[in-house]
Amino acid sequence: MTPSPAPSSGPRRRPHPLGRRRLALLWDAHSAVGLLLAPVLLIIFTTGVFLPWHEALRTWTEPAARRGAAAPGLDHVLDAVPREAYPWVEVHLPESAGGLGLVEYHHKDEEPVELWVDGSSGRSVAPRSGLVDQIYGLHFFHQLPGGSWIAGLLGLLAASAVLSGLGVHLRDLWRHLGRLRARPLRARRADGHTLLGTALALPLLVLALPGALLCLAEPVAAAHVWKTFGGELQAAYRQLGYDWPLPVGTPVLPWEAPDIAATIAAAQAELPGLMPHWIGIRTVGAPDAAVLVYGLQPGIIELGAQVDLAVADHALLRVVEARTDLPAAAISRWSIAAHFANWGPGALGGAVVRWLYVALALGCVGLGGLGVALWSVRPPPGRLGTVLPRLAAWSTAGLAAAIAAGLATSQLAPLVGLDHPSLDVAVLYGTWLATGLLLWRGGPRRVLPGLLAATAGALGLAALLSALVVETAAWPLRHSRPVLLGVDLGLGLGALLALGLAWALRRREVA
Numbered sequence: 001m002t003p004s005p006a007p008s009s010g011p012r013r014r015p016h017p018l019g020r021r022r023l024a025l026l027w028d029a030h031s032a033v034g035l036l037l038a039p040v041l042l043i044i045f046t047t048g049v050f051l052p053w054h055e056a057l058r059t060w061t062e063p064a065a066r067r068g069a070a071a072p073g074l075d076h077v078l079d080a081v082p083r084e085a086y087p088w089v090e091v092h093l094p095e096s097a098g099g100l101g102l103v104e105y106h107h108k109d110e111e112p113v114e115l116w117v118d119g120s121s122g123r124s125v126a127p128r129s130g131l132v133d134q135i136y137g138l139h140f141f142h143q144l145p146g147g148s149w150i151a152g153l154l155g156l157l158a159a160s161a162v163l164s165g166l167g168v169h170l171r172d173l174w175r176h177l178g179r180l181r182a183r184p185l186r187a188r189r190a191d192g193h194t195l196l197g198t199a200l201a202l203p204l205l206v207l208a209l210p211g212a213l214l215c216l217a218e219p220v221a222a223a224h225v226w227k228t229f230g231g232e233l234q235a236a237y238r239q240l241g242y243d244w245p246l247p248v249g250t251p252v253l254p255w256e257a258p259d260i261a262a263t264i265a266a267a268q269a270e271l272p273g274l275m276p277h278w279i280g281i282r283t284v285g286a287p288d289a290a291v292l293v294y295g296l297q298p299g300i301i302e303l304g305a306q307v308d309l310a311v312a313d314h315a316l317l318r319v320v321e322a323r324t325d326l327p328a329a330a331i332s333r334w335s336i337a338a339h340f341a342n343w344g345p346g347a348l349g350g351a352v353v354r355w356l357y358v359a360l361a362l363g364c365v366g367l368g369g370l371g372v373a374l375w376s377v378r379p380p381p382g383r384l385g386t387v388l389p390r391l392a393a394w395s396t397a398g399l400a401a402a403i404a405a406g407l408a409t410s411q412l413a414p415l416v417g418l419d420h421p422s423l424d425v426a427v428l429y430g431t432w433l434a435t436g437l438l439l440w441r442g443g444p445r446r447v448l449p450g451l452l453a454a455t456a457g458a459l460g461l462a463a464l465l466s467a468l469v470v471e472t473a474a475w476p477l478r479h480s481r482p483v484l485l486g487v488d489l490g491l492g493l494g495a496l497l498a499l500g501l502a503w504a505l506r507r508r509e510v511a
Contacts, residue, residue: 016171023168030164033157034371035388041158042368042395044151047139048207048361050403052341052354053487054136059096060466060487061129061410061424064116068098071120074260077101079122080115081284083254091260091279096483102127105284119260128414131406131424138399140215152215159208165197173198189374196367203360210335217242217332241320241329255285258311266314267293267307271321274305281311290317297321302342302350303333351486358490362497365396393444397451398435400498404458405431407491411465452502459495463488 016023050057059065074093080103081089092102097116103124104114115124134143141147166173177198181187213220221236229235258281268274276295283289289311296302305321322333337343344353372392379385406428413423438447466488 018167018170026164026167030161030168031375033161033164034368035375037154037157037161038368038372038388039391039395041154042365042392043399044139044154044158045361045364045368046396046399047135047403048364049358049400050132050135051139051361052357053483053490054132055094056096056483056487057135057407058129058132059094059098060484061131061407062116062127063414064125064128065094065097065100065102066484069100069118069120070123072099074099074101074119074264076122077103077117077119077260078257080117080124081105081257082107086284087282089281089284093276093278095275095277126421128419128421129410129424130421131410131428134406134425134428135403148215149219152212155208155212155215159205159212162197162201162204162208165194166201169194169198186374186377189370189377193367193370193374196363196370200360200363200367204364206338207360210339213331213335214339239326239328241325241332249283249286249288251283251285251289252287253285258291263291263309263311263314264293266309266316267295270307270316270319271297271305273298274307275302287312296342300343300345300349301334301337303337304342351483368392369396389444390439393439393448393451394432394436397444397448397455398432398439401435401451401455401458402428402432404455404462404494404498408458408462408465411462411468415465415468449502449506452498452505456495456498456502459491459498463491463495 018026077091078089082105084107086105086107088106090104092104094100094102099119100116101119102114103117104112106112114127116127117124137143137147140151144150177195180191180195217240221233221240221242224239225231225233225236229239260279263279264276267276274293274295274297276293278294280292280294281289282292290308291311292306292308294304294306297305303322305319307319308317309315310317320329322330325333341350341354341357344350369392372389376385376389379388406424409424409427413419435447435451438451
């Protein structure tokens with residue numbers, strides 16, 4: 001019996017539904033966005049690992065906030081604000097801060113002043129760490145002029161990369177699902193990238209598009225201000241849910257501190273169950289000064305809501321919530337809930353959702369890293385093949401090592417008496433610069449295992465040192481704040497993950 005001849009080329013593949021030309025255009029668009037923007041997108045993804053718990057992390061870096069308030073109550077939370085005509089006073093009420101309020105006040109053109117204030121006693125202390133604010137700022141590029149707009153455009157481009165990637169694989173998407181070839185190297189990386197991209201496509205779109213909308217709210221409002229709203233900028237912002245009353249009265253000196261507890265009670269009478277996160281007072285001391293109470297409404301989806309009251313008698317000025325929203329404001333409100341993980345049934349459900357967001361951010365880091373690694377197997381001639389992998393490694397492993405070093409410094413500094421408020425921020429950027437130099441000289445293949453091992457060591461050190469920072473640290477679960485213990489455990493898990501990746505890369509290097 002004569003065997004049938006072997007096919008000269010591999011198995012025939014059915015034509016792509018979009019045709020050769022459109023497929024080529026999609027492939028080029030996907031590659032251009034994914035590769036050329038990979039370094040900046042990976043900064044967003046890497047910082048996104050820490051953002052779901054940024055409020056707890058900020059409390060964790062502050063010894064005063066870790067101790068919590070001496071007793072319940074907010075009667076004295078404004079005692080530390082000088083009795084002058086400040087145009088704007090804010091009180092942030094982080095749930096993890098144990099009754100402390102982070103008070104910020106502005107006086108004319110001077111720099112804002114921030115203080116952690118014990119609401120029960122009025123005792124205040126200046127914040128000692130700006131690290132978490134810097135990590136948060138890096139996610140939205142706040143350190144750059146127009147950084148939020150840049151982040152918004154990147155969100156749109158990230159969404160386009162997801163859609164173009166799905167378009168490229170329209171023909172064989174189901175065949176790729178679950179496939180992970182061991183050899184050759186390029187096939188393994190291609191399968192990993194496709195598998196992660198498919199699994200993360202929907203959640204990545206849910207994060208990228210709302211994030212882009214929030215970052216681009218200002219130019220979107222400005223684009224309609226003349227044609228639609230006749231130049232009324234406030235009316236344009238009102239369509240997006242950003243608005244507050246503007247007092248016109250003359251401030252009276254000295255002013256008396258508003259009753260914050262009564263203000264919160266009056267706001268909750270209008271919106272039962274409102275969980276206050278932020279209170280703002282416009283033109284403190286003016287007869288018609290307004291106090292704005294912003295918080296989350298309970299439910300599986302915790303949507304933001306705001307109640308505006310008169311400071312003098314708590315008369316209702318305005319309620320802004322989902323039921324009163326115009327369409328654009330509703331989209332904005334739901335985008336905030338989706339992007340910042342403000343959903344989940346109950347406290348435990350919300351915590352689970354936040355950990356899912358951490359896992360999603362880690363998956364996005366892997367997706368971008370695998371894309372660059374796949375391209376690096378056969379890079380084009382020229383400097384791009386050398387520069388791009390180094391930049392991608394700097395935006396991921398280098399930035400992770402810098403953040404870990406900053407977190408460890410935030411715990412070590414109070415123990416050794418180095419209480420300068422900018423020390424951990426200096427360590428963050430100094431370490432990030434140093435990792436860039438290491439990667440440039442040694443290359444990702446040689447440097448990455450060591451960087452990941454150093455990240456693991458710094459995260460583990462931060463978790464261990466945090467038990468020594470204050471007497472009532474998170475370890476004994478005092479003050480009913482297990483979220484701070486969760487930060488320690490999360491850092492420990494991060495250390496194990498970084499160590500495992502370092503071991504896997506070192507093993508591959510040896511093999």
